[in-house]
Amino acid sequence: MSAHSTNTAYTTRLCNGITLFRQGFIAGILTFVPLHSSFSDLVKSPNVELKPGLAQQSMVNLKQSKYLSSDNKVTLNHIELFAGCGGLSLGLESEGYNLVFANELSPMAGETFAFNLLGDQGENLKALGEQGKKAERTFWLNSQFSRNELLQRLRENPREAPALGQGFNDLDDDDANLKGGLVIADIISLNKYLNQNTELLNKIKSGFGSVNQGVDLVSGGPPCQSFSMAGLRQHDNERNQLPMAFANFVGLVKPRAVVLENVTGILRAFDVKGKKYYAWFEVAKAFVEKGYVPICLHVNAKYVGAAQNRPRFIMLAFRKDVFSIYKAIVEKEQNLKSFEILKLSENFYRSAKGNEHLVLEDSGYYYHDVEKHPESFKRTFLSSFLTRDKSNFHTVSDAIDDLRLNNPSKPSTYVEEINNLLDKDLPESALNHEMRSNSFHVRKRFSLYQALSEVSPQTRKKVSAFLRLDDESVLDENVVEELSKHRYLISEDNEKKQYLSKGRDSIVAFLRSLRTKKQTQRALISTDPAPAALSIPDDACHYDKEELRTLSVREMARIQSFPDWFELRSKVTTGGKMRRFEVPQYTQVGNAVPPLLGAAIGKVVKTILSTVDSSSLRYKRRETITSTQAEVVESL
Numbered sequence: 001m002s003a004h005s006t007n008t009a010y011t012t013r014l015c016n017g018i019t020l021f022r023q024g025f026i027a028g029i030l031t032f033v034p035l036h037s038s039f040s041d042l043v044k045s046p047n048v049e050l051k052p053g054l055a056q057q058s059m060v061n062l063k064q065s066k067y068l069s070s071d072n073k074v075t076l077n078h079i080e081l082f083a084g085c086g087g088l089s090l091g092l093e094s095e096g097y098n099l100v101f102a103n104e105l106s107p108m109a110g111e112t113f114a115f116n117l118l119g120d121q122g123e124n125l126k127a128l129g130e131q132g133k134k135a136e137r138t139f140w141l142n143s144q145f146s147r148n149e150l151l152q153r154l155r156e157n158p159r160e161a162p163a164l165g166q167g168f169n170d171l172d173d174d175d176a177n178l179k180g181g182l183v184i185a186d187i188i189s190l191n192k193y194l195n196q197n198t199e200l201l202n203k204i205k206s207g208f209g210s211v212n213q214g215v216d217l218v219s220g221g222p223p224c225q226s227f228s229m230a231g232l233r234q235h236d237n238e239r240n241q242l243p244m245a246f247a248n249f250v251g252l253v254k255p256r257a258v259v260l261e262n263v264t265g266i267l268r269a270f271d272v273k274g275k276k277y278y279a280w281f282e283v284a285k286a287f288v289e290k291g292y293v294p295i296c297l298h299v300n301a302k303y304v305g306a307a308q309n310r311p312r313f314i315m316l317a318f319r320k321d322v323f324s325i326y327k328a329i330v331e332k333e334q335n336l337k338s339f340e341i342l343k344l345s346e347n348f349y350r351s352a353k354g355n356e357h358l359v360l361e362d363s364g365y366y367y368h369d370v371e372k373h374p375e376s377f378k379r380t381f382l383s384s385f386l387t388r389d390k391s392n393f394h395t396v397s398d399a400i401d402d403l404r405l406n407n408p409s410k411p412s413t414y415v416e417e418i419n420n421l422l423d424k425d426l427p428e429s430a431l432n433h434e435m436r437s438n439s440f441h442v443r444k445r446f447s448l449y450q451a452l453s454e455v456s457p458q459t460r461k462k463v464s465a466f467l468r469l470d471d472e473s474v475l476d477e478n479v480v481e482e483l484s485k486h487r488y489l490i491s492e493d494n495e496k497k498q499y500l501s502k503g504r505d506s507i508v509a510f511l512r513s514l515r516t517k518k519q520t521q522r523a524l525i526s527t528d529p530a531p532a533a534l535s536i537p538d539d540a541c542h543y544d545k546e547e548l549r550t551l552s553v554r555e556m557a558r559i560q561s562f563p564d565w566f567e568l569r570s571k572v573t574t575g576g577k578m579r580r581f582e583v584p585q586y587t588q589v590g591n592a593v594p595p596l597l598g599a600a601i602g603k604v605v606k607t608i609l610s611t612v613d614s615s616s617l618r619y620k621r622r623e624t625i626t627s628t629q630a631e632v633v634e635s636l
Contacts, residue, residue: 075096075098076096076097076098076216076217076605076606076609076610077097077098077099077100077207077215077216077217078092078097078098078099078100078215078216078217078218078219078255079099079100079101079102079103079204079215079217079218079219079253079255080092080099080101080102080103080219080220081102081103081187081218081219081220081222081246081249082103082104082105082187082220082221082222082223082242082246083102083103083104083109083110083113083182083220084104084106084109084113084221084583084588084591084592084593085109085112085113085116085568085588085589085591085592086102086112086113086116086117086566086592087560087562087592087593087594087595087597087598088219088220088221088259088261088592088593088595088597088598088601089102089113089117089598090116090117090421090422090562090563090566090595090598091421091593091594091595091596091597091598091599091600091601091602092217092219092598092599092601092602093117093422094421094422094595094598094599094602095599095602095603095606096602096606097216097217097602097606098180099117099180100179100180100204100207100208100215101178101179101180101181101182101183101204102117102181102182102183103182103183103185103187103190103220104182104183104184105158105184105185105186105187106158106184106581106582106583107140107153107154107155107156107158107184108154108155108569108570108571108582108583108584108588109570109583109588109591110125110138110182110184111125111126111154111569111570112567112568112569112570112585112588113182114135114137114138114182115567115569116566116567118137118138118180118181118182119137119180123135123136123137123138125138125150125154125569126151126154126569128150129150129151129153129154130151132148133150134147134148134150135147135150135170137180137181137182138181138182138184139170139171139176139178139181139182139183139184140153140168140169140170140183140184140185141164141169141170141171141183141184141185141189141190141193142161142162142163142164142165142166142167142168142169142185142189143156143161143162143167143168143170143184144156144160144161144162144167144168145168146168147168147170147173153184154570157581158184158186158581159580159581161186163189164189164192164193169193171183171193171197171200178200178203178204178208179208180208187222187242187245187246187249188245190249191245191248191249191252194249194252195252201252201253204253205252205253205254214254214255214256215253215254215255215256216255216256216257216605216609217255217256217257217258217259217605217609218249218250218253218255218257218258218259219258219259219260219261219601220246220259220260220261221260221261221262221593222242222243222245222246222260222262223242243260243262243279243283243286244283244286246260247283247286247287247289247290248290250287250290250292250317251290251291254291254319255319256318256319256322256609257316257317257318257319257322257605257608257609258287258292258315258316258317258318259314259315259316259317259601259605260283260287260314260315260317261312261313261314261315261593261601262280262312262313262315263312263313264298264311264312264313266279266280266283266313267280267298267313267367276360276361278360280296280313280315280367281359281360281363281365283315284296284315284317284348284352284365285352285356285358287315287317288348288349288352288353289353289354291319291320292317292318292319292320292323293317293318293319293320293323293345293346293348293349294315294316294317294345294348294349295315295316295317295318295341295342295345295368296313296314296315296316296365296366296367296368297313297314297315297316297367297368297369297370297382297385298311298312298313298314298367298368298369298370298371298372299311299312299314299370299385299597299600300312300370300371301561301594301596301597302388302393302394302529303370303385303386303387303388303389304384304385304386304387304388304594304596304597304599304600305387305388305394305414305417305561305596306394306529306559306560306561306594306596306597307393307394307395307396307398307399307414307529307530307558307559307561308529308530308531308532308559308560308561308594309528309529309530309531309532310532310560310594310597311532312593312597313367314385314601316601316604316605318608320349322608322609322612323342323345323346324346325612325615326342326608326611326612327339327342327343327346329611329612329615330342330381335379335380335381337375337376337378337379337380338380338381341368341376341380341381341382344364344365344366345365347364347365348363348364348365351363351364351365368382370385370386374386381604381607381608382604384600384603384604384607385600385604387600393528393529394414394529395526395527395528395529396524396525396526396527396528396529396530396543396559397409397412397526397527397543398412398413398414398415399412399414399415399530399555399558399559400551400555400558400559401526402415403430403433403552403554403555403558404542404544404547405435405547406544406546406547415558415564418558418561418562418563418564418595418596419563419564419565420563421561421563421595421596421599422563422565424563424565425565426563426564426565427564427565430554430564431554431564431565431567431568432552432553432554432557432567432568432585433552433553433554433555434552434553434572435549435552436537436549436550436552436572436573438548438549438550440489440492441514442538443489443548443549444488444489444490444513444514445514445516445521446489446523446541446542446548446549447487447488447489447497447548448463448488448510448511448514449521449522449523449541450486450523450541450543450545450548451483451486451487451488452522452523453522453523453524453525453543454486455482455483455486456478456482458478459478459479459482459483462474462475462476462479463475463479463483463511464519466511466515467511467514467515467516467519468515468517468519470512470515472508475504475507475508475511479507480504480507483500483507484499484500484502484507486499487499487545488500488510489548490510497545520533520536520539521538521539521540521541522539522540522541523540523541523542523543524540524541524542524543524551525543526543526544530559533590536586536587536590537550537551537556537573537586538550542555553568553572553585553586553589556586556589556590557589560589560592560594560595561594561595561596561597562589562592562594562595563595568585568588568589569585570583570584570585570588571584571585572584572585572586573585573586574587
């Protein structure tokens, strides 16, 4: 959309607003103080100090005391929904966030999360199960197996889990302590359980009695297969309702901030009965109804240092009281671009609140794209999402060249960077680096893919067409000439690559022997970031000419920016009908938020919350604005 054009009227209003602020008028800021139903209540409150003088009354101080840690630094915490194996949580932890608790549907992904991220030592669920012990920090909400049947639980099909109240529920046990733990459950059942158990809900809302007196951040990435451009796009897929369940959880807990991560496909319109339906826009509206102001972004992990071209939709959303205080601070500091970003979101909030029929085309709202709108990410509060450019992207070689089987290089600065995400001991040898066995035919095809990674785009396109359609007419002289310059794996009797016999016929025969309907496979290019789709192990082969193989789990984890101490657990791969519910190691990595992207998200949220906390616009973090209070405050 062309909403980035200059708006003279908007600029005039902004300058007038800054002038009024400088003159000391208090109304603009007091409009957004969330604690009190009237101005007189605000002045009388024992928690509030008004500095003398009209000019200074635009600053409202809340006594600090218990809301800050002993070193006067705000301690941030978070709840992780749809946690997967833990990429986002790992990134947040590297930025100083403490885990209140996490939730994940798959016990296979949950096993990895528990092993790496539950406390300093983690929780080894497989070892506990083999010893006949029960988990102490991982809880099932509705399992068909008891707590003493832990090994069976780790392979349980979550789609066959009993309904809430009909199976084994660990949270009902007297010794259940969810603080810092993991709940294995679907989000809809979790919401239902919390609605029925106000005592636990209140504990969660308080951050289990943390210094914060509440929850700072709820984050997560709802499953996104039905949004993905790589798979079927289904408007009415039940998984598309999970972002709404996420919003319902947020409505229960009322954190200060929310982060929702999803695939780029959520940005593209569904065609519903002849009308365009934008899932990301509907999700943003759902959070508005919960009292949150969304800032929608299209970012890419390669711009924050990951060795992968991985575009992602990110929605940052801030509780209205928090957002309004931060906006007032930005307005005072006269950061015009940051203020423009915030103003756009506030205008959307006002137009979407209570207006379920609002459509994107009539809203004037848009998401900020790191490539199309880089000015939104330069010298603004979003700058942590744009720390690199094409001149210094990390490459596949940076990520995995030291893991080659033949003549490995020394670990790169990229490897050192990701291994320093948290201060943990590194293993003596690479974890999850077992090689998969590939047949001769597969390795023969890989030799072609490695050659195709070095030919012109036109030749690559024509070869792909031939492999799909068996149409010799696309193989012109240029194609034959380019392919003839490369060596291939030809005979099972000779593992070394060879040149094909001269002439068109040998090229056609070789290509015909490799015809396949699968068009997603490719060889990685060592000097580029890896492509986005790497969740299926057979989709990519190594770039090294002497290594005709797929990547190991560790190599894929490196590309995603997971440190070497982070160990993937459960099965390595799966297949057949089990793909519907199993989440093996390769899929865990492929579905994860890159930890470096998680760290960037954490920095942005921390910047906003810390700015609010350290300003003289102090407020009680646990309290939230009611509808009546909102009306009074808006009228001030």
